[in-house]
Structure formats: C-alpha cells, structure tokens
Amino acid sequence: MEHLLEIKNLSKIFTLHNLGKKIHAVSGIDISLKQGEFIGITGKSGSGKSTILKSIYGTYKIQEGSIRYNSKKYGPINLTTATAREMIYLRKHEIGYVSQFLSVMPRTSARELVKQSLMEMGTPQEKADWETEKMLEHFELDKELWDSYPATFSGGEKLRLNIARAMVKRPRLLLLDEPTASLDLDSKMKVKVLIEQLIKEGTTMLGIFHDLEFMENLCDREYSMQNGMLSNSISY
Numbered sequence: 438m439e440h441l442l443e444i445k446n447l448s449k450i451f452t453l454h455n456l457g458k459k460i461h462a463v464s465g466i467d468i469s470l471k472q473g474e475f476i477g478i479t480g481k482s483g484s485g486k487s488t489i490l491k492s493i494y495g496t497y498k499i500q501e502g503s504i505r506y507n508s509k510k511y512g513p514i515n516l517t518t519a520t521a522r523e524m525i526y527l528r529k530h531e532i533g534y535v536s537q538f539l540s541v542m543p544r545t546s547a548r549e550l551v552k553q554s555l556m557e558m559g560t561p562q563e564k565a566d567w568e569t570e571k572m573l574e575h576f577e578l579d580k581e582l583w584d585s586y587p588a589t590f591s592g593g594e595k596l597r598l599n600i601a602r603a604m605v606k607r608p609r610l611l612l613l614d615e616p617t618a619s620l621d622l623d624s625k626m627k628v629k630v631l632i633e634q635l636i637k638e639g640t641t642m643l644g645i646f647h648d649l650e651f652m653e654n655l656c657d658r659e660y661s662m663q664n665g666m667l668s669n670s671i672s673y
C-alpha cells in the first residue's frame with residue numbers, strides 16, 4: 438500500500454427518524470495521504486468536515502466507500518470493516534484524535550489524563566512521568582493545575598490539555614478537528630510548534646481549520662468542502 442491513508446468514495450447519510458429525514462453529510466470523498474503528509478480541510482459549518490474525521494476514527498459507520506489505513510501492527514486494513522478490538526488497539530497506539538472539546542474523566546487529574554495516554558501505549562512509568570511534565574510545561578498549564586481535576590478548568594486550559602493528551606503519544610496518524618478554534622494567539626503558536634515537531638518526526642496529519650493563515654503555513658495540501666463534497670486540492 439503506497440499511502441498511509443486512502444479514502445475512496447466515502448459517503449455518510451444520517452437518518453433522522455423523528456423527522457423522517459435523511460442528511461447526506463458527505464458523498465464521493467477521495468483523499469490519500471502519504472506518510473508524513475499534512476492535509477488541511479476548510480469549509481463552512483455543516484459542510485461535512487468532522488464527518489470525514491469521525492468516519493476515519495470509527496465514531497461513525499459509513500454507508501459507502503472504503504478507508505484503507507496502513508497499520509504498523511496489522512498492515513493494510515479497511516477501517517470501515519475493522520473489528521472493535523482492532524479499532525481500540527489503533528486508537529490507543531496509532532491513530533490520535535483531537536476534538537474541539539475535552540471529555541473529562543471523573544476524579545482524574547490533568548497529569549493523570551496525559552500520563553494515561555502514554556501508559557496505555559505501554560510507555561514505562563518513569564518515561565511517562567517525564568514526558569507528561571514536558572508536555573504540560575510546553576502548553577504552559579499552570580503547575581498548580583497539574584494535580585487538579587480539569588472539570589473546573591477554563592475553556593482554553595481544557596483545550597490545551599486536550600491537545601497535550603493526543604500529541605504526547607506521537608501517533609502515526611493524527612486527526613485534528615479544529616483544535617485551535619478558540620485558543621488565544623500564544624496557545625495557537627504552541628500548537629503550531631508541536632505540529633511542526635510532529636511533521637519532522639514523520640506523523641501524518643489530517644486537520645480541519647478555520648484559520649486559513651495558520652493552515653497555509655503548515656499544510657502540504659488543502660481542500661475546501663462544500664455541501665458534503667471536496668473541491669480539488671491546492672498544493673503549497
């Protein structure tokens with residue numbers, strides 16, 4: 438398999454049973470990513486961007502098309518027909534997802550949340566402790582917050598923690614769903630530095646951004662979405 442990720446003719450229809458209505462969220466989507474490539478997607482709200490990422494991550498089951506991923510463990514695998522066990526493994530070890538929101542776990546501190554990400558990959562305890570602190574420091578999360586519960590954090594603090602948790606793993610494939618949407622300029626720059634570092638390390642990324650300036654300086658190619666369909670890509 439030449440590409441790390443190959444999406445062919447992806448379609449997703451949502452059925453709203455209560456309204457007796459169908460929504461064609463995306464149709465005929467083709468995207469291929471080589472190892473180490475960073476592709477950006479822009480487009481209006483509701484045009485289907487998140488649906489693509491959630492279909493790759495296995496949150497949504499698609500009706501048509503294939504999503505082939507070249508896994509380190511399994512080799513070429515179709516994510517649309519992968520078993521739950523395979524998807525769990527891939528989410529823990531190979532595919533990361535940064536959403537716009539942090540899903541907090543009860544009675545789990547910020548430090549534990551980031552460390553758990555590493556521990557579930559089998560990172561030794563001491564290394565996980567060190568990597569966690571390095572990441573929390575990078576995002577300038579106040580040291581007093583490290584052992585507090587994120588439920589009480591500000592929106593920006595939660596977002597920074599969310600990104601830290603996904604990026605600390607150095608996943609092979611990272612899906613970014615508007616990670617910088619409501620961050621201040623300084624925090625955005627911190628995210629940018631890490632993205633650049635991950636690119637150097639060979640991470641492949643597919644990201645949704647509204648901030649075109651942010652995206653253009655980082656991406657190899659850019660697509661724009663309209664009514665569930667992708668435009669031709671622009672290469673930088």
Ligand SMILES: Nc1ncnc2c1ncn2[C@@H]1O[C@H](COP(=O)(O)OP(=O)(O)OP(=O)(O)O)[C@@H](O)[C@H]1O
Binds near residue numbers: 451483484485486489
């Ligand atoms: N779980 C769902 N159930 C029903 N409809 C959905 C669901 N998820 C998305 N949709 C619909 O599919 C379409 C595409 O949504 P999607 O979230 O992919 O758009 P988006 O481009 O990511 O939007 P935004 O930029 O606002 O996040 C929208 O019309 C949305 O209402």
